[in-house]
Amino acid sequence: MPKPRRPRAVRPPARAAALPRHGGLTVPWITGWFDGRPYFGVNFPVRRVQAITYRLCQFCRQPLGRRIGLVVRPADSTAGYVDEPGMHPECLDYAVAVCPMLNSTMDRYRAKPPAAVAGLLASTPARAGKPAEAYEAWFITPNGYEIAYGPDGTVLGIRLDVPVLMKKPVRAAARPRLTDEHAALLRAVLDLESSPEGPATP
Numbered sequence: 001m002p003k004p005r006r007p008r009a010v011r012p013p014a015r016a017a018a019l020p021r022h023g024g025l026t027v028p029w030i031t032g033w034f035d036g037r038p039y040f041g042v043n044f045p046v047r048r049v050q051a052i053t054y055r056l057c058q059f060c061r062q063p064l065g066r067r068i069g070l071v072v073r074p075a076d077s078t079a080g081y082v083d084e085p086g087m088h089p090e091c092l093d094y095a096v097a098v099c100p101m102l103n104s105t106m107d108r109y110r111a112k113p114p115a116a117v118a119g120l121l122a123s124t125p126a127r128a129g130k131p132a133e134a135y136e137a138w139f140i141t142p143n144g145y146e147i148a149y150g151p152d153g154t155v156l157g158i159r160l161d162v163p164v165l166m167k168k169p170v171r172a173a174a175r176p177r178l179t180d181e182h183a184a185l186l187r188a189v190l191d192l193e194s195s196p197e198g199p200a201t202p
């Protein structure tokens, strides 16, 4: 189990100085707020599309530069695009350092946000509560920046079948935990094995 890092010790990039802070952490521009608190990992849908369309950093909202960082899961490479906008390399480094999902402190995606929040913000209910996947950081150039559109013209994300300058691992996938049913079965088997007389009879 990796040691949890202390987020306060990591300084946000200077370009993110104007962003609000919450609990000692800089809150990314794309992060959804509801009732006065940010929901890390839950994005404002409009900002997601704006960032992808206008080549803005999802973290600091400033235009992306010559190196564009993408956070990519295996499912994204299979789909051929990543639905999250790009980041400056230094914004990506900060996100990786402090985000519990990216720095392996968390092994599972958060449970679904409250219904009111999920209704307003883009969430990923399919991932909620599931074990964390492997993440990589990919770096592309402005020439390789292409938007993936759905058949109806919706912005799906940023295409991944483009020249990639560098890929580096961010975190490994978390092992799936036993379901309650499997755990009960396993306990029963171990009890049988550890008891010399076999299962207890009344």
Ligand SMILES: [Zn+2]
Binding pocket: 015, 057, 058, 059, 060, 061, 062, 087, 088, 091
């Ligand atoms: Zn940035």
